Amino acid sequence: MKSENSKKGSLKQKAAHELEQFVGISLYLGFFFCAVVTYRMILLSDFRDWYVNYGIAVINALVIAKVILIGEYARLGKRVEAQPLLLSSISKAFLFTLLVFGFHIVEEVIKGLVHGKGITGAFRETPLDHLLSGSLIIFCTFVPFFAFRELSRVLGEDKFSDLFFHTGSIDLSSGQGTSLTRNVS
Numbered sequence: 001m002k003s004e005n006s007k008k009g010s011l012k013q014k015a016a017h018e019l020e021q022f023v024g025i026s027l028y029l030g031f032f033f034c035a036v037v038t039y040r041m042i043l044l045s046d047f048r049d050w051y052v053n054y055g056i057a058v059i060n061a062l063v064i065a066k067v068i069l070i071g072e073y074a075r076l077g078k079r080v081e082a083q084p085l086l087l088s089s090i091s092k093a094f095l096f097t098l099l100v101f102g103f104h105i106v107e108e109v110i111k112g113l114v115h116g117k118g119i120t121g122a123f124r125e126t127p128l129d130h131l132l133s134g135s136l137i138i139f140c141t142f143v144p145f146f147a148f149r150e151l152s153r154v155l156g157e158d159k160f161s162d163l164f165f166h167t168g169s170i171d172l173s174s175g176q177g178t179s180l181t182r183n184v185s
Helices: 002-044 050-073 078-082 085-114 118-125 128-155 157-165
Strands: none
Touching: 002 050, 002 128, 050 085, 078 085, 085 118, 085 128, 128 157
């Protein structure tokens, strides 16, 4: 009976952690995607349907957040974690950008099939320059995102959270190597 309760508790903890990760990633991506939408609207002086544009940005953030979690669950980029943080961050940003690009291609093919255009018709009508420029924006958004994720992985989530969200002295020593502390007056 205790084993079942601990499994349920563990499952609840995993679900809560997954939800927390999903919300955090969605907020991060939503912030950047809404900034790009705002920039585009100001640049074009076109504020019509602003709510639709922001809505699409938020939906894209939610979808891409789930794609990131799926990629992490599939252990995408696990091999690059032995590299220095800068390289592993850029490598993961690139790999996950390719994953998102692949999902966008699949999405366009499905849209083409739903609208009766077939696979070749979907590829003909897919604006490749839009997909590539969107992928560039996603890559630039992913670089700092994965830098923070990698830093969190190396430090540990608790120490990383303490470093960013609490004031005072934070001991970052891990028992190995040099002891790092941050003192805030």
